[in-house]
Amino acid sequence: MKKMLYFFLLILVALGLAAGVGMWKVHRLADSPLLIRDETIFTLKPGTGRLALGEQLYNEKIINRPRVFQWLLKIEPGLSHFKAGTYRLTPDMSVRAMMTLLASGKEAQFPLRLVEGMRVSDWLEQLRAAPYIKHTLKDDSYRTLASALGLTGPEQVEGWFYPDTWLYTANTTDVALMKRAHQRMVKAVDAVWKDRMDNLPYKDQQQLVTMASIIEKETAVAGERDLVSSVFINRLRIGMRLQTDPTVIYGMGEHYRGNITRKDLETPTPYNTYVIDGLPPGAIAIPSPASLDAAAHPAKSNWLYFVADGKGGHTFSTNLNDHNKAVRSYIQVLKDKDAQ
Incomplete structure (x- = not known):
């Protein structure tokens, strides 16, 4: 009887040890x-x-x-x-x-940096290459994107998306992400439009966004944006053509190869502001919030011209004679750099 008891005790101890090891x-x-x-x-x-x-x-x-x-x-x-x-x-x-x-259920988030100064077509290329995005757009045409977002037409696409680092989870659709960027830009433009200076020569928000996109392409210097804005506003007010190269480049589309010729400046397109009067029909790039603000709040100035100074900024002038001097100075700076 005692042997049986010892046997059962040994089994219990063994089971206990096994359970302990298992828990460990x-x-x-x-x-x-x-x-x-x-x-x-x-x-x-x-x-x-x-x-x-x-x-x-x-x-x-x-x-x-x-x-x-x-x-x-x-x-x-x-x-x-x-x-x-x-x-x-x-x-x-x-x-x-x-x-x-x-x-x-806290899924990984992936960043996608959509940069100001780029075109929506550039953003769509980035979306194609971004990991874990679910692609639902059949192509990258503005007409397809406008239809997917419920916009009135492709002319409402360029410039109407907010530049930022957008976070998304796996299987987020391309349309969902672009919708977020569009809705935020609409809110930003609404706020700037309501707070804009009086008597600006804009018919609607589209023209303000268009101006902001031109400012975005003309300067990356924060302190110059409102000055560049004032040049274009002053020109619009006196009926002077804007004559800004970035609009020519945009109008050239795929024909642009890195430089502009005199023939390009003289070739009519809806966006060539050397040929057309006033603003082009739409934006030429994604404007930053700073450029939107500059378009709505231009500096008070008499400037009608500006040209790069070769040092990262621009020289502003009120007349063609001073402007031509500034152009010659800029050309000399470039020659001096090439000679070094």
């Missing part, structure tokens, strides 16, 4: 770091169960004990309520921290 393995796995050495993007598909998740993590070399992992999910059931999505895993993350992340 479970907790050790939970607190151990992931096997990855670099940041890893992990995608968990809808409908994935506990066994499939363990196998996926093992096959992708993120954990090394899939069976112990199953016991972890049983012992800590709160970790088993994981959600489908795409997550960012880091080398310093423990298995428990990873499972907490998967249970939270």
